[in-house]
Amino acid sequence: MSQPLEGGDAVLRALGIHRLVMPVPFPDAGGPVNAYAVEDGKGGVLFFDSGIGTPEGVTALHAGAAAARLDLRRSRQVVVSHGHVDHFGNAQMLSELSGATVRLHPGDMEKVVGEDVWEIRAPLYATFLRRQGVPEEQLPRLLSIGRHSGKYSRRVDPDRVQPLTEGEHFRVGKVRLDVLHLPGHTPGLVCLWDAEHRLLFADDHLLARTSPNPFLELVDERTTRRALIQYLHSIGRVRALDVEWVLPGHGPPFQGHRAAIDSLLRFYERRQEKLLGALAADPRTPVELSVVLFGAQEGPRLYLTLSEVVGNLEVLEDAGRVRRVPGDGLDRWVAA
Ligand SMILES: [Zn+2]
Ligand SMILES: [Zn+2]
Numbered sequence: 001m002s003q004p005l006e007g008g009d010a011v012l013r014a015l016g017i018h019r020l021v022m023p024v025p026f027p028d029a030g031g032p033v034n035a036y037a038v039e040d041g042k043g044g045v046l047f048f049d050s051g052i053g054t055p056e057g058v059t060a061l062h063a064g065a066a067a068a069r070l071d072l073r074r075s076r077q078v079v080v081s082h083g084h085v086d087h088f089g090n091a092q093m094l095s096e097l098s099g100a101t102v103r104l105h106p107g108d109m110e111k112v113v114g115e116d117v118w119e120i121r122a123p124l125y126a127t128f129l130r131r132q133g134v135p136e137e138q139l140p141r142l143l144s145i146g147r148h149s150g151k152y153s154r155r156v157d158p159d160r161v162q163p164l165t166e167g168e169h170f171r172v173g174k175v176r177l178d179v180l181h182l183p184g185h186t187p188g189l190v191c192l193w194d195a196e197h198r199l200l201f202a203d204d205h206l207l208a209r210t211s212p213n214p215f216l217e218l219v220d221e222r223t224t225r226r227a228l229i230q231y232l233h234s235i236g237r238v239r240a241l242d243v244e245w246v247l248p249g250h251g252p253p254f255q256g257h258r259a260a261i262d263s264l265l266r267f268y269e270r271r272q273e274k275l276l277g278a279l280a281a282d283p284r285t286p287v288e289l290s291v292v293l294f295g296a297q298e299g300p301r302l303y304l305t306l307s308e309v310v311g312n313l314e315v316l317e318d319a320g321r322v323r324r325v326p327g328d329g330l331d332r333w334v335a336a
Pocket of ligand 2: 029033084086087204249250
């Protein structure tokens, strides 16, 4: 006999929705990851996210489905919130089991579907990262963050996939789920919104305690996707919604989305003030600024801290408070 459900999980269960929890082996993710299984009332299931594809993740997914009496072979659609391994890891497996269609936004397609094209993209990132001040010997470990690892996820066959866009909706069982395209954490991130029951399936766009990293992605070797600027725009859209329960990608459902968003906005403002303080004297590279804010880092962690620094600098630049000083192959920034 399973434990009685509380709070948001009980609300979900009454609507035929199950939160399946899988352990995540990297600490930066924000805790175990959630997949949400929505019953269609005819034995079929729609998944919003599929969790991580480690052996422990796959075992937990099967155990969670069994406890909820879900038949994974009757998965109809697997909606991928965004192209991070802890969210799409089991999409291919679920589709193989059931023939389910995998749905995701074109903005994150490259990270999930077909052959890994990272080796083609990596030189672009290397050029950009050198200009941020990353020492040559650190580049290989930094760049490993973009390479697909079969340890955490399987890539999805292109013929299983249909693109997903803002304005679409799913009618599943007792709910109608509207697709919101909310770029920022990644370019192709989507959330699902049930306006009738005021449920926001928020994945990594809004978490209770972790600020979503504005993950650095490039258009070309000089142009980023301006992740934090996009994120702040997207979170403004979510703030305006009348949400009762946020169903996050990590951690239990929570209430009070405006308070969570406002504290997140204050957090970014403080970080920007710190950056401005560090820029008061001489021009500095993003790597130098990352050391001031986060201490010396290397490998994938340095990539995450650089994403924070570059994202916040771009916000400050847009506000006319900092500017770039080009020269000697390095991007340096000064207070305006
Ligand atoms: Zn993510
Ligand atoms: Zn995540």
